[in-house]
Amino acid sequence: MSKKPLSKRQQNILRFIYEYREEHDRPPTIREIGGAVGISSTSVVNYNLTRLEERGYLNREAEVSRGISFTDKATDFLGVVAEKVNQVATAVADSVTGLIKVPLLGDIVAGEPIEVGSGDFAVYDEDDAIEVSSAMLKGRVDDLFALRVNGESMIDAMVNDGDIVIMRKQETANNGDMVAVWLAGDTTTLKYFYYDGDRIRLQPANPTMKPIYVEPEDVRVQGKVMMVLRQTA
Amino acid sequence: MSKKPLSKRQQNILRFIYEYREEHDRPPTIREIGGAVGISSTSVVNYNLTRLEERGYLNREAEVSRGISFTDKATDFLGVVAEKVNQVATAVADSVTGLIKVPLLGDIVAGEPIEVGSGDFAVYDEDDAIEVSSAMLKGRVDDLFALRVNGESMIDAMVNDGDIVIMRKQETANNGDMVAVWLAGDTTTLKYFYYDGDRIRLQPANPTMKPIYVEPEDVRVQGKVMMVLRQTA
DNA sequence: ATTATAAGCGAACAGGTGTTCGATGTCAAG
């Protein structure tokens, strides 16, 4: 088979057929192709379709109206199909298979409160999203955000520098929740939260470490930790 | 519009059109429909298509070959479309969007070597799989397996009881890899691996802890740690 | 300059395909 590239006209024909099928749910006729790519004669359209078929881009059925179909080679050439598959895949994955994109909003460091801004993260940068299977998450999956740990200040939470923490925006806590708290106005920490009489007990995840007891007014809950992800490779 | 149900013949016409389009990537002709559902006259097929159009199941284009398309009502009626979307969604999600199912093979405890069996895990229980986005993983995603940590023996690796460790089957290590090693014949541990002169340095993930130095013959690498997942909610 | 190949063209044609017509049959309602 010739290695000569397709002519410009032949490329236009393939693209037109693709777009026509997207719009009409059926292939075009010889005359429709000619009209679209500027060929006035049905025999020239026929000639070019025959060339495309010989080169493996199309299958044709003789003496059948709209008897044109694409081969894999044509869909590879068009390239739009891969993009379309990805678009469909993303939409479908998001809604059917439960792959959730969680916005990665920045870093979590000990010396700053978490700032997740207002609203519903609708304007975050899509490239800074963490993809997580919803099967790995319990309950509601709205109001989620991710932060990357910067520094070694979370070691008592068994969370290391570079780890990603997936959180749900939440300003109250129940016993046993792991939460991010802004503590005494100067530190963010991740700990298990318990009401303990008049005070609050903040229990490190590391079982060899002791809890701390604080006054309620010294604690501001900034979010509930849903998951921790560590990439080691 | 009549609430009378579609006739049997009309239902058969809708199904045939659907199946024909799946197979041929184009709608059928009036005569093809007649042939398939046992109507010998093109005018009877035309009559039934007109009825289906009046009831909102089809759109037709006059004097255009194969000028038939489905409405949402028709696709609802057919029911197969929802199923098809799900089939496609699953296939696409698995292969394009990179949601990977990693077999959860059991527990990792300090006092036992990792047993991942032979072969390629093809016979593992699908319900015991961990779904992970391939975007979260670097490099090859074959030979992966997951183990759940049982006990507090991995704390020096910043890995807690109940955490899930995603690993790749691998018996050698490069400098800086986090690996599971069966150490001196009596302990599994997760550590960063370095060649250090004649010996091997195993560095805990917890930066406040000191490394250990061991003879190569006391170390059996059982897998490379790709990711750690912790569900806290 | 010549020749071979590729591409383009309008026209005619074959046959594929949708539409219309007049007739007949079936069934429910009155």
Next chain:
DNA sequence: CTTGACATCGAACACCTGTTCGCTTATAAT
């Protein structure tokens, strides 16, 4: 039994659509 609505039918027709023909032009190879 009669009537009206619905459904079916074969045939004819209109027109859509693909194929072939003979010719011309453009381009590449010799």
